[in-house]
Amino acid sequence: MPLHNQYTNTELPYLSLRAHCGLTVKDILQLVGSLILPLMLGIFTVIITLHQQTITTQQRLEDRKLTEEQREQDLNISREQCLQDLNMFAIQREHDLNISREQRQLNKDIAEARRIQDDLIAEKQRNMSEQQRAHEVNIAQEQLRDSVLVTYMNDIGLLLKSNNGSLTSDPVTAIIARAKTLTVIQQLDAARSGFVIRFLYEAKQLTSGANSLDISDAELIGIDLSSETIFHRKLHNLSLTGVILRNVSFFKRDLSYTNFSGSFYKG
Numbered sequence: 002m003p004l005h006n007q008y009t010n011t012e013l014p015y016l017s018l019r020a021h022c023g024l025t026v027k028d029i030l031q032l033v034g035s036l037i038l039p040l041m042l043g044i045f046t047v048i049i050t051l052h053q054q055t056i057t058t059q060q061r062l063e064d065r066k067l068t069e070e071q072r073e074q075d076l077n078i079s080r081e082q083c084l085q086d087l088n089m090f091a092i093q094r095e096h097d098l099n100i101s102r103e104q105r106q107l108n109k110d111i112a113e114a115r116r117i118q119d120d121l122i123a124e125k126q127r128n129m130s131e132q133q134r135a136h137e138v139n140i141a142q143e144q145l146r147d148s149v150l151v152t153y154m155n156d157i158g159l160l161l162k163s164n165n166g167s168l169t170s171d172p173v174t175a176i177i178a179r180a181k182t183l184t185v186i187q188q189l190d191a192a193r194s195g196f197v198i199r200f201l202y203e204a205k206q207l208t209s210g211a212n213s214l215d216i217s218d219a220e221l222i223g224i225d226l227s228s229e230t231i232f233h234r235k236l237h238n239l240s241l242t243g244v245i246l247r248n249v250s251f252f253k254r255d256l257s258y259t260n261f262s263g264s265f266y267k268g
Contacts, residue, residue: 157181201216237259
């Protein structure tokens with residue numbers, strides 16, 4: 002039988018390929034497999050690298066965004082704090098200016114009252130005899146003291162009414178009440194000064210254990226606070242701290258829990 006008759010038609014290409022390349026199908030498959038695996042690994046490596054770069058870029062952008070947001074938040078907080086500080090400074094400055102204006106006005110009113118008093122006394126002195134002049138001066142002084150006392154009572158009454166019965170609940174009110182009280186005690190005689198003290202005590206503004214009105218440095222001379230001048234005998238919890246007491250009488254007076262700390266007394 003001829004050679005070409007010994008093989009089927011399907012075996013001819015295989016034999017031809019093997020004859021030309023010396024490779025079997027198995028060899029070809031192994032070659033292709035050995036090439037595909039590195040190629041796939043390379044492609045996978047490139048994909049992983051690109052993915053990691055993308056993640057890194059996104060993370061960097063997110064970090065930058067977070068940093069910018071934090072910086073903006075810090076700037077906003079700083080601006081708000083600055084505005085709060087400016088507002089507090091403006092409020093404090095306005096508060097100080099109000100106190101200064103009140104004090105200047107008070108000093109001006111006192112100076113005006115004293116000027117009117119001096120003018121009145123001087124005018125009367127020029128038109129009267131010595132005895133009559135002395136009598137008129139005394140009357141004028143008494144009237145002026147009465148006027149000063151009435152004005153003081155009205156002013157303090159308004160302050161008590163507008164501050165719920167307390168002269169110390171507000172710092173500005175406390176300063177004004179202290180200034181008015183020290184001034185009126187300087188202008189009044191012993192009897193009227195004693196009335197001022199009794200009025201403040203009965204209004205519970207000179208009571209120890211509470212927020213007492215500060216009248217320290219007030220000079221109380223010759224004031225009679227004995228039981229004979231006041232109907233009730235008790236002066237419990239009276240607070241007269243840091244004052245100067247000269248010839249002040251507390252005869253037959255119950256002074257339980259009274260506070261005289263820092264005061265100077267001379268009988």
